[in-house]
Amino acid sequence: MPRIHQLSPSVVNKIAAGEVIERPASVVKELLENAVDARSTRIDVSLEKGGSEVIRVADNGCGIAVDELPLAVASHATSKISCAEDLFSVATLGFRGEALASIAEVSRLLIRSRTADSEGGAEVEVVGGAASPVAPIGCPIGTTIEVRNLFFNTPVRHKFLRSAQTEMGHSIEAVTRLALAHPQIHFTLSHNGRSVHELPSVSSIRARIAAFFGDELANDLIEIESESDGVTLSGFVANPMHSRATGRMQYLFLNGRAIRDRALQHALNEAYRGLMLTGRQPICFLRLDMPAELVDVNVHPTKQEVRFQDPGRLYSQLLGTLRTKFLTTDLTARGSTAASVPSVGESENDAAAAGASELVQWAKNELGKQVERAGVSSPPSFEFPLGGEDAPARELPMRSEPLRLHRLDAPEAPTFQMNRPYDHSDANTRSRLERTSSEAPSNALQVHNRYLVVETDDGIEVIDQHALHERILYEQLRDKVLSGVLESQKLLVPEPVDLTATESAAAIEHSELLAQLGVEVQPFGGETVLVSSYPAMLANLSPAEVLRELVEKLLAGGRQPDARDLLDDLLHMIACKAAVKFGDRLTGEEIESLLAQRHLAQDQHHCPHGRPTSLVFTRDDLDRQFKRI
Numbered sequence: 001m002p003r004i005h006q007l008s009p010s011v012v013n014k015i016a017a018g019e020v021i022e023r024p025a026s027v028v029k030e031l032l033e034n035a036v037d038a039r040s041t042r043i044d045v046s047l048e049k050g051g052s053e054v055i056r057v058a059d060n061g062c063g064i065a066v067d068e069l070p071l072a073v074a075s076h077a078t079s080k081i082s083c084a085e086d087l088f089s090v091a092t093l094g095f096r097g098e099a100l101a102s103i104a105e106v107s108r109l110l111i112r113s114r115t116a117d118s119e120g121g122a123e124v125e126v127v128g129g130a131a132s133p134v135a136p137i138g139c140p141i142g143t144t145i146e147v148r149n150l151f152f153n154t155p156v157r158h159k160f161l162r163s164a165q166t167e168m169g170h171s172i173e174a175v176t177r178l179a180l181a182h183p184q185i186h187f188t189l190s191h192n193g194r195s196v197h198e199l200p201s202v203s204s205i206r207a208r209i210a211a212f213f214g215d216e217l218a219n220d221l222i223e224i225e226s227e228s229d230g231v232t233l234s235g236f237v238a239n240p241m242h243s244r245a246t247g248r249m250q251y252l253f254l255n256g257r258a259i260r261d262r263a264l265q266h267a268l269n270e271a272y273r274g275l276m277l278t279g280r281q282p283i284c285f286l287r288l289d290m291p292a293e294l295v296d297v298n299v300h301p302t303k304q305e306v307r308f309q310d311p312g313r314l315y316s317q318l319l320g321t322l323r324t325k326f327l328t329t330d331l332t333a334r335g336s337t338a339a340s341v342p343s344v345g346e347s348e349n350d351a352a353a354a355g356a357s358e359l360v361q362w363a364k365n366e367l368g369k370q371v372e373r374a375g376v377s378s379p380p381s382f383e384f385p386l387g388g389e390d391a392p393a394r395e396l397p398m399r400s401e402p403l404r405l406h407r408l409d410a411p412e413a414p415t416f417q418m419n420r421p422y423d424h425s426d427a428n429t430r431s432r433l434e435r436t437s438s439e440a441p442s443n444a445l446q447v448h449n450r451y452l453v454v455e456t457d458d459g460i461e462v463i464d465q466h467a468l469h470e471r472i473l474y475e476q477l478r479d480k481v482l483s484g485v486l487e488s489q490k491l492l493v494p495e496p497v498d499l500t501a502t503e504s505a506a507a508i509e510h511s512e513l514l515a516q517l518g519v520e521v522q523p524f525g526g527e528t529v530l531v532s533s534y535p536a537m538l539a540n541l542s543p544a545e546v547l548r549e550l551v552e553k554l555l556a557g558g559r560q561p562d563a564r565d566l567l568d569d570l571l572h573m574i575a576c577k578a579a580v581k582f583g584d585r586l587t588g589e590e591i592e593s594l595l596a597q598r599h600l601a602q603d604q605h606h607c608p609h610g611r612p613t614s615l616v617f618t619r620d621d622l623d624r625q626f627k628r629i
């Protein structure tokens with residue numbers, strides 16, 4: 001067995017460097033943090049070859065006293081904390097006293113610094129951990145640190161360096177985070193002698209967001225502000241029409257430090273749920289400011305993760321603030337003119353906008369024909385399952401054929417189609433429909449059996465009939481499920497459904513959740529499950545079909561699906577199944593009814609998957625496109 005021995009400080013530092021210094025961007029981050037901690041008002045960053053060759057950070061902060069320069073590059077030496085208690089009230093970005101020592105161990109590091117009360121400055125050079133003596137030098141107040149040839153003495157790490165472009169990308173990201181967190185500081189960034197960013201001091205980060213991510217995004221931001229028990233939440237979130245495939249554009253700053261926090265990320269996604277296409281990620285620039293004692297920053301070497309004293313409260317504050325804000329903000333997606341086409345590069349939006357502008361042309365032609373059509377009598381009426389809050393659970397007659405071919409209480413009705421939702425015909429539903437249809441006709445026009453074109457006060461709106469109906473049904477269903485009044489149909493003879501072993505296990509395991517949705521299941525021996533009731537809304541589908549769909553969702557949720565997510569998924573599915581289809585011809589009355597109900601929906605602008613339900617073209621947009629203004 002080899003003998004145990006103490007590692008040399010150099011090896012210790014290399015190990016520490018391995019944790020903290022992964023690539024040039026890590027150095028940029030550490031040097032910037034030091035400059036911010038030194039209360040600088042201006043920080044200049046210049047890089048060469050993405051930072052692999054040279055990283056120079058010059059600040060006008062407090063500087064380092066000549067006699068302390070050797071300590072600055074020693075490991076576990078810091079001016080930011082002095083005892084263990086201080087760890088619980090860290091007010092600076094740094095406190096571990098390891099960064100400079102780590103960097104110096106794996107590069108050629110040069111520090112020049114001068115404090116305000118000193119006549120001249122001093123410099124010290126450390127090459128691969130070996131420090132030269134401190135030498136006097138003339139320099140302005142503040143500190144300049146230069147790091148050359150990163151990893152020159154650690155070939156393993158050096159091998160992992162990527163192209164200058166990739167490394168530069170990471171370095172820019174490090175600058176972005178600090179610059180967004182500290183808008184009051186003037187930052188400049190240059191690469192290979194060329195200026196990349198010039199960011200003068202500002203009070204709101206909107207200007208910085210514009211500088212880093214473009215005006216288009218910056219103009220579509222929603223400002224957020226809330227305060228609760230000493231915790232301030234502020235900043236911006238993007239309109240849901242801007243999204244990304246990953247969470248990379250979710251900037252979260254805690255007391256001036258960029259952090260990642262899974263719970264808060266979850267709250268963010270939760271707030272955008274239903275406003276965004278599934279799989280897309282929202283964009284945010286949010287800062288949390290709270291007393292330092294409420295958070296432990298000493299849990300991660302690069303301090304990107306922190307531990308909150310009361311994570312639940314923050315979760316609620318974030319979710320609550322965003323939800324309230326969204327409810328009071330007009331999130332209508334705007335199509336039309338080039339100037340307002342959302343986020344260039346986001347292909348689905350481009351496509352939507354392109355399709356939309358064809359539609360405008362088409363709608364113009366069609367509008368002329370509308371008058372002729374108004375006189376034509378519409379096919380027999382069909383009602384949406386809109387009311388029915390008080391509808392009692394129905395006893396179904398014994399069935400020998402699949403339910404979907406029958407209309408329960410008026411089997412002879414000729415208009416009932418297989419893919420149409422269950423036709424409520426209680427007096428209750430009817431009176432509501434009559435009321436809605438007695439309102440002034442809305443001048444809506446159905447085009448291609450897919451879209452409804454409606455004249456609005458200042459333009460036209462093109463509505464996706466399926467998306468809108470789906471959203472309305474989804475909200476109605478959700479409210480009913482949450483308040484426990486979802487109508488379900490009891491089957492007189494429960495229907496046995498054959499599933500696979502995994503499917504039947506999932507169905508039985510989640511039978512309570514299914515019951516909440518109106519689907520009652522029991523084991524029936526082997527892989528067969530007995531369905532004894534299911535949602536009235538889905539009466540045009542067979543119970544087996546409904547159950548199979550639901551079970552598929554259950555299984556997709558993994559072994560421990562989150563009950564809320566699952567419920568939501570299931571609601572989406574039911575709403576989607578029950579809604580009129582893309583391609584269904586609607587009668588005038590159906591159109592009226594659908595449009596009348598849209599105002600009941602909390603978010604009528606997005607389908608439950610987050611696609612827009614409508615696009616708005618203002619008269620100005622049209623006038624502009626037709627070159628009238």
Ligand code: ADP
Pocket residue numbers: 030034035038059061062063064072073077078079080093094095096097098099100101142143
């Ligand atoms: P930490 O930031 O965790 O204290 P560092 O190794 O990053 O550890 O820095 C060591 C010390 O050097 C700091 O505590 C600070 O006193 C000093 N220092 C580093 N950079 C600067 C700077 N740009 N301006 C003033 N002081 C600095």
Ligand code: MG
Pocket residue numbers: 030033034093094095097099100
């Ligand atoms: Mg530091």
